[in-house]
Amino acid sequence: MADIDTSPARIVTAMGERARAAADALAGLPTAAKRAGLHAAAAAIRAAAEQILAANAEDVARGEAAGLSPALLDRLRLDPARLGAIADAVEAVAGLDDPVGAVIDSRTRPNGLVLTRVRVPIGVIGIIYESRPNVTADAAALCVMSGNAAILRGGSEALASNRALHAAFVAGLADAGVTMDAVQLVPVADREAVGAMLAASGVIDLIVPRGGKGLVARVQAEARVPVLAHLDGINHVYVDGSAEPDMARRIVLDAKMRRTGVCGAMETLLIDRTFPDAEGLVGALVAAGCEVRGDAALAAATGIAVADAADWDTEYLDAIASAALVDGVDAAMAHIARHGSHHTDAIVAADEAVAERFLAGVDSAIVLWNASTQFADGGEFGMGAEIGIATGRLHARGPVALEGLTTYKWIGRGAGQVRG
Amino acid sequence: MADIDTSPARIVTAMGERARAAADALAGLPTAAKRAGLHAAAAAIRAAAEQILAANAEDVARGEAAGLSPALLDRLRLDPARLGAIADAVEAVAGLDDPVGAVIDSRTRPNGLVLTRVRVPIGVIGIIYESRPNVTADAAALCVMSGNAAILRGGSEALASNRALHAAFVAGLADAGVTMDAVQLVPVADREAVGAMLAASGVIDLIVPRGGKGLVARVQAEARVPVLAHLDGINHVYVDGSAEPDMARRIVLDAKMRRTGVCGAMETLLIDRTFPDAEGLVGALVAAGCEVRGDAALAAATGIAVADAADWDTEYLDAIASAALVDGVDAAMAHIARHGSHHTDAIVAADEAVAERFLAGVDSAIVLWNASTQFADGGEFGMGAEIGIATGRLHARGPVALEGLTTYKWIGRGAGQVRG
Known part of the structure; x- marks a missing residue:
């Protein structure tokens, strides 16, 4: 009997082949077919509530035994309401505009060649995430609606929950005639699976990490595949x-608290x-339960603790x-250029020229005037959902949803034109 | 006396710091200032024609002594007409629409927050290229017009030409009040400089390789920085x-010959x-001087040589x-999916449904109906110029010019909105 290669690299490559075929099929699906698939997936999640919650209870029990923090356990835990919200979110994505096929621009050249630029799916998206099982359904729904195949790799602490959610999701897809290979879950829970995904250039077209800074930093450092992410939100x-x-x-209270x-x-x-009211501003934060660490002048004026050098980069x-x-504004901009992370920065000002x-x-993905930084969210931007927020400079910036999961192609329609 | 670090990595980092500062300045320049800089650069190139041609003569003499092929020597060689065309091209870029500041979309949220998405420069662009000195001026002009700083690394065989062109270009920029650091030429000619650029994540935002397959393959394999490129055009x-x-x-004759x-x-x-006329089609290619290698059936029908397996991927x-x-069309599409390189593919058909x-x-960057594949060119697409053609799936696809050298940011204007 021949040895069977079950290395993470081989598994990811095999999944990638199925994903590529699924992506080719998804790219040609009409909007209605994708919507039907997502509605069926949501229905299947609701129908499988008992099994999904039982699987989640296993994960939670294992997590408690392993001493996971209360915050992590809370992220991990599902209940009927949270599971209902997961199914609702899948249906919400089904209700969004389909970005595929949208014409970005169109031009007729002097020689009569008509060029249009049309949105098409990216292809195969790898999602690497931690603890929150809802990402399994969210990311799957966004990928399917944008015509992409998804390869999901959730955290080992949520493996049973993710498996149960994934099984329901793809059973729903299949019910509606959408290939189950559209959404695959990496079966191996060890960290080598992540490495194999990050190395899968040509197999996976884009990696989206969802999770803590440790995960994102590792993905950004190791990936041989393009990555959409943000590391910090300073x-x-x-x-x-x-x-x-x-x-x-x-605005300051909302933005922080x-x-x-x-x-x-x-x-x-x-x-x-x-x-005129720096003291009042700082006092309001303190009164709301926020520890404020100030520069020397502000600390002297308000009695707060003095920040150390690392605070400005934390x-x-x-x-x-x-x-x-x-x-003034120029000094503020210089501070942000030095310490910011190109995520979201806001000004509060009545002076329009200054704003x-x-x-x-x-130079940030999102800059706001007279509004809270907490609007940095795909839902608040009217995208209906988001796969993440990107602070890189290529492809997509800020909240990324369906449109950010597409690329485009150029279509030229002629009448026999040659360059001659 | 302390040792001075003159490693390629240190040199690239130092250039990157100057480039970042230049990029910040360029990002805020009005269109007219960028245009004035490019017109002055073109004028400076014309004024320095004697020095540039003398430097080029050195490169050519060195290349002849080193036994460069006639094709390479032709790419390297400048004459007054070619140099004039280089200056003309810089002026042509100055005449293009400025992509920076263009509003991609705008929306007012139910809470009154007005969100606009605005094009901004990418930042620092690294261009790695071979033999053709015109790329020095072309790439520099496209970067400056799109508000980006450029770090150029030309081929060692064209070093004197590139130095002379670069010196004239930045002298022109400076004349018009644009920082000379907007366009820097890597001073080291060895291959380690390329490696240092490819590793310069966070220093260089995007690498564009221009040259043969060996160069592009190396850049794609090694880069830790996003790359816009195409490897093959099958x-x-x-x-x-x-x-x-x-x-x-x-169309076939034009597309090939x-x-x-x-x-x-x-x-x-x-x-x-x-x-009905496969034989006539093949015969026309042969008559035009093209060697045609056919599959068994076509070879038998037309008397041409039989292709081997590698031909379909060459x-x-x-x-x-x-x-x-x-x-039929489905078999053609299956062949292209298997052997194509996602660059440019065309159909000739009277049947619109088939087309x-x-x-x-x-799934290619450019797909054409009843037109020659040789239209794959930024100029032919009405972009006025191109920095290259991209076959990757992220950021930009097909011919890339000024717009492809930008990203965007989200600007939100509020009236005190909080998320609450």
Whole structure:
């Protein structure tokens, strides 16, 4: 009997071959067929609720035994309401506009050749994620709706949940006549599977990591495949001297404290030295339960602790903020250029010229005027969902949803033109 | 005296720092300032014609002594007419629409937040190229016009020419008040400089290789920086049974023979078994001086040599073509899926339904109906110029010019909105 190669690389390659064939089929599916597949997948998830919740209970029990933190266990845990929300989200994606086939532009050349640029799926998307089982269904739905095949690799702590969700999802697809190979789950739970995916140039067209900084950093460092991701969200709110103090307070509080663990949360507050109520602003954060670490001047003025050098480069993801007094918008922009992570930065200002200077000059995926950084979210952008937020400079920036999962091709229709 | 680190990595890092500062400055330049810089660069190239041609004569003499092929020497050689064309091309780029600041889309959210997506430069572009000194000026002009800083690394065989062209170009920029650091030439001629550029993640945002397959393959294999490129142009023309024979002949001859060494040249001819004049089509190629290697059936029917298995995967870039009889459009598409390189493929057909099936189903950057594959060119697409043709699936596909050298950012303008 011949040896069978069961290495992660071989498994990923074999999955990639099936995924490529599925991607070719998905690329040609009409919108209605993709929608029917997703509605059937959502129905199958609802129908399999008992099995999925039982599988999840296994994962949670294993996680508790292994001493996972309460925060991780909470992310892992499903209940009927959360599972219903997962099915709802799949149906919501089915309701989005299909990006495939959209004409980006069209031109008729002097020789009569008609050129159109049309959106097409990227092909095979690899999603590498941690603990939250909802990513299994979310990512699968976004890939199917955008005509891409998905290869999913969830965290080992959620393996039973992901398997049960995945089984229901693809059973639903199959019911509606969509190939089950459209969404595959990597069967191996060890870290070598991630390495094999990252090395799968030509097999996987794009990798999207969803998870903590350790995971994203590893993916970015090792990947031989293009990656859409953000590593840090060191987001700033700059309060200009012209800002209306009540608005500034409302935005700063929301940007930091609405949810402190999201990538769009403010980490550093920059206050124009001419802003009349720096003390009130800092006091409001402190009163809301936020630890504020200030530069020397602000600390002296308000009695908060003094920040150390590392604070300006730290994404706390917690009820902590750094804060500094700066000399106007140019100093704020210089601070952001030095310490920011090109994610989301905001200005609060009544002076439109100052605001436009900031919006033009800050090199971040999202720049906001008089709005909270916590709007950094595909849903808030009207995308209906998101596969992630990208801070790289190629392909897509900011919240990425269906359109970001497409590329385009050029179609030329002629009447016998030659270059001659 | 301390040791000075003159390793290629250190040199590239130092250039990258200057380039980043230049990119920040370029990103904010109004269109008129960039145009003035390019016109001054073109004028400086014309003014320095004597020095540039003398430097080029050195390169050519060195190349002759080193035994470079006549084809390489021809690519390397400048004369007053070619140098004038280089300056003209810089001025042509100055006349193109500025992509920076263009609004891609705009939406007002239910909460009143106004989101616009605006094109911005990518940042620092690395161009790695061979022998043709014109790339020095072309690439520099495209980068400057799109607001990007360029780090150029030309071939060692053209070093004196590139230095002279670069010196004139940046002197022109400086005359017009544009920073000379906008366009830098890597001073080291060895291959380690290429390696340092390919490893310069975070320093260089995008690498564009321009040259032969060896160079592109190395860049794609080693780069830790995103790459825009095409490796092969194994382009097909499929002649459907419904094709008008005269049109088919005209297109096939142009696609193969207009210029055989360009990436848009046809390499494989696929003829529907029901096409009435396969013999005439092959005969026309042969009469035009093309060696045609056929599958068994076509070879038997026309007396041409029989292709071997490798022919279907070969980019000849010469007056050679492979040719096969196929059973209709689906068989042609299957052949292209198996052997193509996702560059440019064309169908000649009178039957519109068949043509649309081909245009939708062939997964290439450019798909054409009743037109020659040699239209694969940024100029022919109305882009005014091109930095290259990309066959990857991310960011940009097909001819890449100014727009492909930009990314975007999201700008949100609010009135105090919080997520709450």
